[in-house]
Amino acid sequence: MNKRNSHTPKNTAEPKQYTVKEPEELLRFLLNTLSNLGRNSVKAILSRGQVAVNGKVETRYNCQLHPGQIVTIRREKIVEAPPLIGLKILHEDDDVIVVQKEAGLLSISSGKGIENELTAYRQLMEHVRQANSNNRIFIVHRLDRDTSGVMMFAKSEKIQQALQNSWKDSVHERVYVALVEGAVKKAEGTISSWLKESATLKMYSSRHPGDGQHAVTHYKVITADRHFSLLEVRLETGRKNQIRVHMQDIGHPIVGDKKYGSKTKPIGRMGLHARVLSFAHPTTGKLMRFETDIPKSFYQPFRSTPAK
CATH class of the missing domain: 3.30.2350.10 (Pseudouridine synthase)
Structure with a gap:
């Protein structure tokens, strides 16, 4: 029979129902189910209350689904979010x-x-x-x-x-990688100084202890040759331009950082990448840790010469 359901508005997509097959968080279930949509669009559907679990509207991304539950999705308002x-x-x-x-x-x-x-x-x-x-x-x-x-x-x-x-207590790790000029001879080290800002908005290390904001940077050499060094850099304090100033202070400015003494630009950008951020979630207290890959371009200067 072709009889139309009198309760269904014209030009509106029928809600679709899906049965949960295995334990999974709701957002992951939706991303797999609506694989033709972008992540932002799926999140928007969820946030607008267009998803129900066993008949109850659910908007939490991390809602835990269980086998046998029915997920209903209304899709009449889907608008693809800008990339x-x-x-x-x-x-x-x-x-x-x-x-x-x-x-x-x-x-x-x-x-x-x-x-x-x-x-x-x-x-x-x-x-x-x-x-x-x-x-x-x-x-x-x-x-x-x-x-x-x-x-x-x-x-x-x-x-x-x-x-x-609570930044100092909440943040457990801030790890960067820095591609710097020259061969850093010490395998690891710590740089400590007091940072101040000049009238031209450039940061610098004061010659007088206690004069400015105390800044502490720890570094470890990942690889090096006589032209460049790739460093892992851990921040004990988080001051403006801290790593950039400290690398200049030890005579190894970050490549591409003309403002702080660099004379080379081998990768077409400044060689500084915030690789790891770990912090206590402000509401749950749960430790969150995010780690990204070292940009491939940071290894480019070492390909013509063997790394030490």
Whole structure:
């Protein structure tokens, strides 16, 4: 029979039902089920209340599904979210978004009257507003435009303040990799100084102990030749331009960092990447750890000569 269900609106897709076959979190189930859609679109469907589990609307990404449950999806409002440029979302929940930023993308606008400047902040603001126009994000820390790697944003002012106020205790690891000029002779070391900012907004190490903000950087050589060294760098403190200043201080500026003494640009960008960010979740207290690969280009200068 071709009789239309009188309760179904015209031009509206029928809700579809799926039976859960194995234990799985809801977001992962939806990504597998709606494999023709992008991750942001699937999240938007979930956030807009278009998903029900056993007849009850569910919006939590991490809702645990069990075999035999019925997931119902209404798809009449699906709008594909704009793609993120120079950004990849590593984790998102109700409180934070953790992303991997590419070199060349600003974390947040420089505030010099460029309203439509492409930034990580602006793109993520648009991303969260796909689900609800009242949603917002808040900056927690920044990466320089030419630094790539892991960074985190808060989804409320309360979470932003909680993270910033307890940053030293909340953050367990901040690990970078730095490609620097010259052969760093010590296999590992620690750099300690007091950082100040000049009138031209350039950071520098003061010659007088106690004069400025104390900064401590630990480094370890990953590989090196007589022209370049690749270092693992761990921050004990997180001061503005800290790694860039400290690498210049020991006579091995980061490649491509003309502002802090570099004379070479072998990889076409600044050789600094935020590889690891580990922190205690501001709400659950759970330890979260995000690690990214060292950019392949960082190994490029060593291919013509054997690494030590």
